[in-house]
Amino acid sequence: MRQPILRAKNLVKRFSVGRSSSYVNAVNGVDLTIHRGEILGMVGESGSGKSTIGRTLLRLTDPTEGLIEFDGRDITSLSAKELRPLRKDMQMVFQDPWSALNPRMKIGDLIAEPLRIHLKLSEPDLRDRTELLAKKVRLSTEFLNRTPSALSGGQLQRVCIARAIATNPKLIILDEPTSSLDLSVRAGILELLMELREETQAGFLFISHDLGTIKLISDTIAVLYLGRIVELVPKEALFNEPAHPYSQSLLSAHLPADLDAPIQRLILEGEIPSPIDLPSGCSFHTRCPAAVDVCKTATPQPELIAQNHHVSCLRLKDGGNILSRQQA
Amino acid sequence: MNLLKITDLQTHFVFHDIDNYRREARALNKVNLNLNRGEIVGIVGETGAGKSLTAQSICGLLRPPAKVVGGSVLFLGKELLSLAEEDLNDIRGAEIGMVVQNPKSSLDPLTRIGDQLVRIHQTHTASAISVARSKAIAMMHAVGIPDPEKRFSAWPHELSGGMAQRVLIAMALMNEPKLLIADEPTTGLDVTVQAQILELLKDLVRRFEMGTIIITHDLGIVAHYCDKVAVMFAGEIVEYGTVTDIFRRPGHPYTKQLLASTPEKLKLNEAGSLGGQPPDLFNLPEGCLSQDRCSLASDQCRTPPPVITLETGQTVRCHFALQ
Numbered sequence: 094m095r096q097p098i099l100r101a102k103n104l105v106k107r108f109s110v111g112r113s114s115s116y117v118n119a120v121n122g123v124d125l126t127i128h129r130g131e132i133l134g135m136v137g138e139s140g141s142g143k144s145t146i147g148r149t150l151l152r153l154t155d156p157t158e159g160l161i162e163f164d165g166r167d168i169t170s171l172s173a174k175e176l177r178p179l180r181k182d183m184q185m186v187f188q189d190p191w192s193a194l195n196p197r198m199k200i201g202d203l204i205a206e207p208l209r210i211h212l213k214l215s216e217p218d219l220r221d222r223t224e225l226l227a228k229k230v231r232l233s234t235e236f237l238n239r240t241p242s243a244l245s246g247g248q249l250q251r252v253c254i255a256r257a258i259a260t261n262p263k264l265i266i267l268d269e270p271t272s273s274l275d276l277s278v279r280a281g282i283l284e285l286l287m288e289l290r291e292e293t294q295a296g297f298l299f300i301s302h303d304l305g306t307i308k309l310i311s312d313t314i315a316v317l318y319l320g321r322i323v324e325l326v327p328k329e330a331l332f333n334e335p336a337h338p339y340s341q342s343l344l345s346a347h348l349p350a351d352l353d354a355p356i357q358r359l360i361l362e363g364e365i366p367s368p369i370d371l372p373s374g375c376s377f378h379t380r381c382p383a384a385v386d387v388c389k390t391a392t393p394q395p396e397l398i399a400q401n402h403h404v405s406c407l408r409l410k411d412g413g414n415i416l417s418r419q420q421a
Numbered sequence: 422m423n424l425l426k427i428t429d430l431q432t433h434f435v436f437h438d439i440d441n442y443r444r445e446a447r448a449l450n451k452v453n454l455n456l457n458r459g460e461i462v463g464i465v466g467e468t469g470a471g472k473s474l475t476a477q478s479i480c481g482l483l484r485p486p487a488k489v490v491g492g493s494v495l496f497l498g499k500e501l502l503s504l505a506e507e508d509l510n511d512i513r514g515a516e517i518g519m520v521v522q523n524p525k526s527s528l529d530p531l532t533r534i535g536d537q538l539v540r541i542h543q544t545h546t547a548s549a550i551s552v553a554r555s556k557a558i559a560m561m562h563a564v565g566i567p568d569p570e571k572r573f574s575a576w577p578h579e580l581s582g583g584m585a586q587r588v589l590i591a592m593a594l595m596n597e598p599k600l601l602i603a604d605e606p607t608t609g610l611d612v613t614v615q616a617q618i619l620e621l622l623k624d625l626v627r628r629f630e631m632g633t634i635i636i637t638h639d640l641g642i643v644a645h646y647c648d649k650v651a652v653m654f655a656g657e658i659v660e661y662g663t664v665t666d667i668f669r670r671p672g673h674p675y676t677k678q679l680l681a682s683t684p685e686k687l688k689l690n691e692a693g694s695l696g697g698q699p700p701d702l703f704n705l706p707e708g709c710l711s712q713d714r715c716s717l718a719s720d721q722c723r724t725p726p727p728v729i730t731l732e733t734g735q736t737v738r739c740h741f742a743l744q
Contacts (some may be wrong), residue, residue: 348616
């Protein structure tokens with residue numbers, strides 16, 4: 094059994110809106126576990142709370158409710174100062190490498206920054222480690238003396254990844270790390286991540302809205318809708334037999350770049366509702382072709398339907414969760 | 422007659438330095454493309470390949486320093502590149518409709534959406550406001566905006582991204598164009614909404630028999646919604662043909678590379694990642710523009726590659742297309 098590195102229980106995050114008493118319910122009770130050496134993919138549409146979960150897990154924003162356990166230790170209410178020594182073990186890579194890096198710093202200093210902060214190394218050691226890291230992310234060392242403006246998006250993202258792995262973290266959260274990159278560049282970054290997973294045995298949370306990327310890189314996938322995990326499932330099971338009606342329609346809306354991929358169109362009506370006024374009961378009922386009366390009032394709980402395959406749907410009992418083409 | 426016939430279209434960005442030294446970025450390099458009625462052509466390529474610039478050059482929407490420096494764009498036999506601005510205005514929004522990325526910033530924030538639809542109709546026809554109004558409502562209905570009578574007086578800020586994109590499509594279709602250009606019409610929309618919009622577009626193209634250009638970087642959209650595809654690299658169309666032919670048997674090394682880097686085809690842990698930069702448009706290499714990124718590149722590639730038509734009818738700009 095792989096060792097869990099991060100555990101979240103009933104994670105809730107609400108943001109207040111202006112001066113009124115209404116809230117954006119970004120995360121609404123999420124349970125998840127990330128193991129070392131595992132890539133947990135998290136997929137969902139905009140507004141589903143993906144990024145908020147990522148940031149909350151690392152305590153970049155504070156959870157409203159719930160428990161976060163990192164490496165066996167409750168970090169839910171640690172102060173910033175208490176968190177600091179743990180930071181070297183938990184790292185993050187953001188979507189937009191252009192804005193994630195200080196434009197005035199040299200690439201070498203950017204990569205060395207986490208090493209300077211967390212490890213007390215001598216200058217020659219620091220230089221060696223920096224060069225080693227650059228090589229590891231397949232970045233030419235001639236860039237080390239340049240500033241970010243001289244690099245392309247893919248190269249900058251490699252710099253961000255080098256920074257993230259510099260201190261040998263146990264957990265790396267990647268928030269849409271390839272979304273702003275071109276296809277051929279994206280491929281290189283994904284290859285690099287797979288390599289690093291083997292090498293570092295860190296736990297990875299990979300957040301993306303792109304099912305193709307998620308399918309390629311994840312071991313387990315969490316499908317998110319309005320701040321809840323509606324299905325938590327091993328990769329193969331999700332793509333072969335998605336059980337939640339939302340997962341099924343998400344998969345059918347995905348267009349693989351492959352002529353032979355069967356496309357079963359289950360086109361959902363409407364758009365994701367506002368997280369300010371969450372629908373009652375199952376939050377997917379307003380768009381769900383399989384919704385019945387009970388879905389408007391009762392909140393579904395995750396049920397184990399196969400090994401490691403959890404689904405939150407009230408229609409599991411009568412098998413109504415499996416959509417047919419006609420329903421959508 | 423082709424609906425649209427683009428021949429050797431060249432667009433450059435022309436800059437003058439302080440000492441009046443002229444520098445030119447060759448952004449479009451002899452683009453050739455034909456389009457028939459009822460046909461959906463996808464233009465794919467990476468950032469900077471010239472996809473959007475092609476669309477803007479067709480419609481005369483370039484702003485300095487971008488400038489068409491050569492070639493021809495025939496629309497129903499009419500040369501668009503030599504038309505005066507007023508004559509272009511008669512065609513744009515009428516016979517040529519355009520849908521752009523970022524629907525929310527493309528609508529006039531101070532005009533109700535119904536009035537924007539009416540305005541584009543009245544600009545091009547002499548119809549009475551009541552006629553334009555019912556046409557607008559019918560079009561809103563056609564693009565799947567629920568409750569169009571009520572939404573007629575909605576403000577752009579009240580719309581979600583998907584709804585705003587539907588309004589833009591309705592605007593593009595108000596005067597029943599013969600040619601529709603959709604520049605990244607679903608980028609930025611969620612996949613379930615993207616599916617709605619693409620199904621809608623396909624349905625409308627068939628219904629109005631429009632010739633349609635979809636500009637996208639998403640090969641999935643091309644595979645499932647386009648009839649033909651033009652692959653662009655460094656301002657050139659390196660391969661053009663039917664989607665089936667090109668996906669089954671890509672002829673150009675760059676097309677092969679592109680198809681192999683889609684998540685569906687990507688084989689991780691296999692030797693050698695793709696990579697490389699697009700060439701510097703200020704300083705394009707002699708001969709084949711993709712030589713620096715191509716594993717087949719040889720001395721021959723320093724001379725301009727011929728455009729070769731394969732048995733399937735697809736055209737490939739490569740010295741080695743027949744091998």
